[in-house]
Amino acid sequence: MKAVIVNEWVKPDELVIGEMAAPELGAGQVRIRIRAASINFADILIVQGLYQEKPPFPFIPGGEVGGDVIEVGAGVRHIKAGDRVAALCGTGGFAEEVVCDAMTVVPIPDSMDYVTAAGFVIAYGTSHVGLAHRAKLQAGETLLVHGAAGGVGLTAVELGKLMGATVIATASSAEKLALTREYGATHTINYKEEDFRTRVKEITGNKGADVIYDPVGGDVFDQSLRCIAWEGRLLVVGFASGRIPKAPANLMLVKNCSIVGLYWGAYARNNPQVLLGSLQQLMAWFDEGKLKPHVSQTYALEEVGAAMDSLLTRKSMGKVVLTM
Numbered sequence: 001m002k003a004v005i006v007n008e009w010v011k012p013d014e015l016v017i018g019e020m021a022a023p024e025l026g027a028g029q030v031r032i033r034i035r036a037a038s039i040n041f042a043d044i045l046i047v048q049g050l051y052q053e054k055p056p057f058p059f060i061p062g063g064e065v066g067g068d069v070i071e072v073g074a075g076v077r078h079i080k081a082g083d084r085v086a087a088l089c090g091t092g093g094f095a096e097e098v099v100c101d102a103m104t105v106v107p108i109p110d111s112m113d114y115v116t117a118a119g120f121v122i123a124y125g126t127s128h129v130g131l132a133h134r135a136k137l138q139a140g141e142t143l144l145v146h147g148a149a150g151g152v153g154l155t156a157v158e159l160g161k162l163m164g165a166t167v168i169a170t171a172s173s174a175e176k177l178a179l180t181r182e183y184g185a186t187h188t189i190n191y192k193e194e195d196f197r198t199r200v201k202e203i204t205g206n207k208g209a210d211v212i213y214d215p216v217g218g219d220v221f222d223q224s225l226r227c228i229a230w231e232g233r234l235l236v237v238g239f240a241s242g243r244i245p246k247a248p249a250n251l252m253l254v255k256n257c258s259i260v261g262l263y264w265g266a267y268a269r270n271n272p273q274v275l276l277g278s279l280q281q282l283m284a285w286f287d288e289g290k291l292k293p294h295v296s297q298t299y300a301l302e303e304v305g306a307a308m309d310s311l312l313t314r315k316s317m318g319k320v321v322l323t324m
């Protein structure tokens with residue numbers, strides 16, 4: 001089968017397409033004919049050897065796909081050949097076929113196409129578990145979302161609004177901020193041009209934001225601790241800026257605030273019920289028309305380097321998806 005094959009740590013623009021044998025199917029597993037696979041920031045880190053998990057060579061990157069089940073292994077009950085599904089595979093998704101553990105495969109509604117399915121689970125799952133389960137966002141609270149037009153950021157805006165919060169969105173361009181308004185942001189701040197800390201204080205009457213969703217890290221995290229409300233929760237989602245920040249404990253003491261970590265994928269090992277409950281809620285909301293996943297660009301498998309570059313150069317909005 002055709003696949004993106006990593007034989008050594010490479011930059012995204014050095015990725016190559018090759019032929020590899022389709023993976024073997026084992027008990028409890030499902031074989032999927034991949035129709036689409038989304039780019040997550042983790043894929044960009046993993047091919048460079050910069051991610052917390054380092055697969056042995058050779059490997060196929062790609063953690064999230066949409067497609068058709070073509071074969072199931074012994075013991076698989078809830079999925080059958082012919083099902084249209086979204087699946088999390090960790091690696092192996094930038095190819096024509098992948099084999100995944102059946103537990104990571106979910107049937108998708110008829111109303112969801114493969115491109116949407118490929119970019120749905122991680123982005124919405126991360127924001128939903130983060131906001132509802134970790135940060136315990138309440139209706140009526142103020143939610144500040146950074147990188148708000150990005151893959152996870154835009155879902156945080158949309159879900160925050162759906163959960164009854166007033167959403168303040170930050171992003172680096174007018175076009176990105178306009179998109180966040182379409183997804184429910186009441187206030188927008190271009191954090192490349194304005195000091196977001198001052199603006200958040202103005203917007204909230206000096207109170208600060210109750211919950212801050214931060215996939216950017218670096219300076220954005222540092223300044224967030226200075227515009228967080230009393231008993232606020234700063235959700236550590238990621239470090240797209242490239243710098244992992246350090247937290248001054250004195251600010252947490254003075255403001256009675258919490259820094260709350262989020263590693264969504266780890267719930268699969270430690271508490272799968274949280275993931276399953278969240279996914280059921282998200283699929284139901286999608287089916288009811290309450291969620292409108294945004295895919296800004298699609299690329300052919302051969303264009304994987306360009307697709308990754310779109311995230312790295314901050315051009316993408318919502319999700320970027322490869323189609324097979």
Ligand SMILES: NC(=O)c1ccc[n+]([C@@H]2O[C@H](COP(=O)([O-])OP(=O)(O)OC[C@H]3O[C@@H](n4cnc5c(N)ncnc54)[C@H](OP(=O)(O)O)[C@@H]3O)[C@@H](O)[C@H]2O)c1
Nearest residue numbers: 041147150151152171172215238239240241262263264314
């Ligand atoms: N904790 C978890 O479980 C979990 C799950 C999924 C993703 N993540 C993490 O969340 C982060 C965002 O992932 P994503 O898939 O949403 O990526 P994405 O679509 O590329 O969004 C990242 C956003 O960060 C902003 N940004 C600021 N500085 C940047 C820089 N130097 N390079 C690139 N973007 C920059 C960009 O918005 P502006 O241009 O508007 O600033 C961009 O829209 C990543 O660190 C990822 O690893 C964590």
